[in-house]
Amino acid sequence: xxxxxxxxxRAKKRAHLTFTHTRYRWGKLIDCEPxxxxxxxxxxxxxxxxxxxxxxxxxxxxxxxxxGGAFGGSNSSKVYxxxxxxxxxxxxxxxxxxxxxxxxxxxxxxxxxxxxxxVSYEANGDHLRPEELSEGMRVVHGRFGLGTVKIxxxxxxxxxAIIAFDNAGEKRLLLKFAKVKAV
Numbered sequence: 001x002x003x004x005x006x007x008x009x010r011a012k013k014r015a016h017l018t019f020t021h022t023r024y025r026w027g028k029l030i031d032c033e034p035x036x037x038x039x040x041x042x043x044x045x046x047x048x049x050x051x052x053x054x055x056x057x058x059x060x061x062x063x064x065x066x067x068g069g070a071f072g073g074s075n076s077s078k079v080y081x082x083x084x085x086x087x088x089x090x091x092x093x094x095x096x097x098x099x100x101x102x103x104x105x106x107x108x109x110x111x112x113x114x115x116x117x118x119v120s121y122e123a124n125g126d127h128l129r130p131e132e133l134s135e136g137m138r139v140v141h142g143r144f145g146l147g148t149v150k151i152x153x154x155x156x157x158x159x160x161a162i163i164a165f166d167n168a169g170e171k172r173l174l175l176k177f178a179k180v181k182a183v
Contacts, residue, residue, distance in 0.1 A: 004037045027143075027177065128182055130159035130175040139180040144168040146183060 008015050019034050128139065130152075137149045147165035154160050159175040173180075 001037060004035070126181060127179045130156075130161075132182075133161060133175070133180070138183040139163065140183050141165065141173075141178065141180050144171060147171075 017035075017038065020032055022029055022031055024030075133139070133149055133152060135149055135152055138146065139149060140146050141163070144163075144165040145167050147163040147168075149161055150164050150170070151162040152159070153162075157176050160172060161175055161178065162170055162172050163178075163180070164170050
């Protein structure tokens with residue numbers, strides 16, 4: 001509460017408050033809650049805006065549902081309406097029942113799971129220890145997929161690897177956390 005108060009009172013003309021629905025913490029996607037202190041701000045001091053994106057850049061039903069149409073081009077989106085924690089809904093919109101999405105989409109096209117000749121590339125169990133890796137080795141990571149170890153550096157808990165993933169590009173990973181398996 002004190003830090004929030006200090007931040008707001010030191011702002012000369014404006015204070016920008018932001019909020020995200022999800023974020024990565026310790027490598028896992030978690031849901032986030034808006035700050036409880038936002039409820040204490042009188043709404044006459046709030047000027048709520050959402051950036052507009054072109055429908056071709058970030059449009060998808062999942063984003064529209066999560067952000068109340070802000071990612072599809074709706075002009076009247078409102079981020080927050082006070083104590084009811086109604087984040088990401090269109091202003092003036094009636095509370096519609098949540099719509100079920102049958103499959104993830106990207107720019108209006110349904111996405112299909114990637115299949116690799118019947119072989120599962122999920123990294124679960126039997127993870128390689130840092131000393132078992134070698135440069136040029138093909139590995140699989142649960143999030144980044146298939147890749148090739150390019151460079152190994154460091155020892156023990158500080159061991160790192162630069163891995164060129166086929167679909168995710170080059171990543172520098174701390175090996176004590178990078179759960180990779182040999183392919």
